[in-house]
Amino acid sequence: MQQNNEGFKSGFISIIGRPNVGKSTFLNRVIGQKIAIMSDKPQTTRNKVQGVLTLEKSQMIFIDTPGIHIPKHKLGDFMLKVAKNTLREVDVIIFMVNATEPRGKIDELIMDMLENNETPVFLVINKIDQVHPDELINIINSYKNKYDFAEIIPISALQGNNVDRLLETIQKYLPEGPQYYPADQVTDHPERFIISELIREKVLHLTREEIPHSIAVIIDKIKKEEDTEKDMIRVMATIVVERDSQKGIVIGKKGALLKEVGIRARQDIEMLLGTKVFLELWVKVQKDWRNKSAQLRDYGFRD
Ligand code: GDP
Ligand code: MG
Ligand code: K
Numbered sequence: 001m002q003q004n005n006e007g008f009k010s011g012f013i014s015i016i017g018r019p020n021v022g023k024s025t026f027l028n029r030v031i032g033q034k035i036a037i038m039s040d041k042p043q044t045t046r047n048k049v050q051g052v053l054t055l056e057k058s059q060m061i062f063i064d065t066p067g068i069h070i071p072k073h074k075l076g077d078f079m080l081k082v083a084k085n086t087l088r089e090v091d092v093i094i095f096m097v098n099a100t101e102p103r104g105k106i107d108e109l110i111m112d113m114l115e116n117n118e119t120p121v122f123l124v125i126n127k128i129d130q131v132h133p134d135e136l137i138n139i140i141n142s143y144k145n146k147y148d149f150a151e152i153i154p155i156s157a158l159q160g161n162n163v164d165r166l167l168e169t170i171q172k173y174l175p176e177g178p179q180y181y182p183a184d185q186v187t188d189h190p191e192r193f194i195i196s197e198l199i200r201e202k203v204l205h206l207t208r209e210e211i212p213h214s215i216a217v218i219i220d221k222i223k224k225e226e227d228t229e230k231d232m233i234r235v236m237a238t239i240v241v242e243r244d245s246q247k248g249i250v251i252g253k254k255g256a257l258l259k260e261v262g263i264r265a266r267q268d269i270e271m272l273l274g275t276k277v278f279l280e281l282w283v284k285v286q287k288d289w290r291n292k293s294a295q296l297r298d299y300g301f302r303d
Contacts, residue, residue: 010059010177011091013170018106021098022126026157027051027062030167054183058171061180063090084113092173093121094166099131099154103142111147120150120173124166129156191272192219198268199237199281202261203250210249216240225278232276235269239283250283258283 015023031051051062087093093114097107114121123143128136140152151169155162196217203215218238225232239261241247251258258281266279 008057008059008176008179009171009174010061010180011174012061012063012089013092013094014063014087014090015094015096016087016110017094017096018098018104018110021096022157023096026096026124026126026155026163029157029160029163030060030062052181053167054179054181055167055171058174059177059179059181060167060170060174087114087117087119090119091175092170093117093119094124094170095121095149096124096126097139097143099125099127099136099139102139103146107143108146111143114147121147122151122153122166122169123147123149125152125154126157128154128161129159192222194272195219195222195235195269196237198272199239199261199265202264202268203239206257206260206264207249211241211246215242215246215250232278233273234278234280236280237282239281240286241283242285242287244285247283247285 015026017023030053053060053062095110095114097103123140125136125139125143131139136154140154143149144152150173153162153166153169155166157163196219199217200215203211203217216239218240220236220238222233222235225234239250241250249257250261252260262279262281265281266277269279270277
């Protein structure tokens with residue numbers, strides 16, 4: 001790890017915005033590795049995921065904050081609290097909005113939340129590949145009227161348009177500081193969390209609307225197999241659902257759906273770990289777990 005070298009800048013950047021505006025897509029583009037989980041369903045990212053981008057003269061540490069929404073249950077309160085705490089600690093806040101949608105209730109909530117925050121806030125309008133420039137002006141004005149942004153930058157996270165300009169601008173706002181992470185490190189999240197999110201992503205994709213985002217995946221064990229010819233890692237995980245009917249859906253006819261979840265998740269985990277993986281999945285019903293604060297910690301949620 002490098003010590004304080006002359007002129008080097010480093011800092012933390014938090015990305016906030018309502019679900020599906022493209023936060024994870026942006027992070028994946030910038031970091032170039034699948035660490036934040038992408039999905040069409042809202043609230044896929046429930047925990048802080050850090051991506052580290054090391055350039056010649058700077059290091060940017062991105063934080064993908066949980067989806068901000070109007071709290072409906074204890075988990076919602078928890079997520080809002082995590083988001084607020086995150087915003088106080090960072091050097092730049094990226095408020096990401098979707099160019100194809102009008103300003104909404106959650107955007108109001110976020111801008112209210114930012115009202116007394118000293119950190120510079122960038123309005124990043126994503127998905128510009130989908131709108132006409134005239135529409136873009138209107139959407140920019142609808143946000144500009146409500147909040148005094150440090151910068152306003154339109155991008156397409158998916159196609160990459162203007163992402164370099166955004167990164168250059170972020171760099172200007174960072175303080176001089178040390179290189180916190182080695183240049184080849186892209187995340188400081190434990191592999192355990194990434195593996196559980198990879199499995200969860202496959203369940204959500206394969207079940208579509210039938211299974212709510214409330215499922216959790218617990219990694220019971222990750223161990224190296226000693227007695228096999230090749231290097232192999234055994235991963236045992238439990239998918240936790242809230243109702244018996246959901247358990248049936250996740251398992252599928254003759255176990256077909258769970259098998260497919262296993263095949264797809266295993267491929268991603270093998271890429272992540274760089275070895276052969278043997279994945280064992282179980283499904284467990286735990287009623288109403290979202291409202292039991294005491295259990296949250298057990299499922300890997302951090303305060
Ligand atoms: P998040 O919930 O904010 O993390 O959003 P995601 O990154 O999961 O993206 C939600 C959906 O929007 C995905 O289907 C992405 O492929 C899509 N998306 C993200 N960025 C863009 C973009 O710049 N252009 C277009 N057309 N689609 C995008
Ligand atoms: Mg996301
Ligand atoms: K999402």
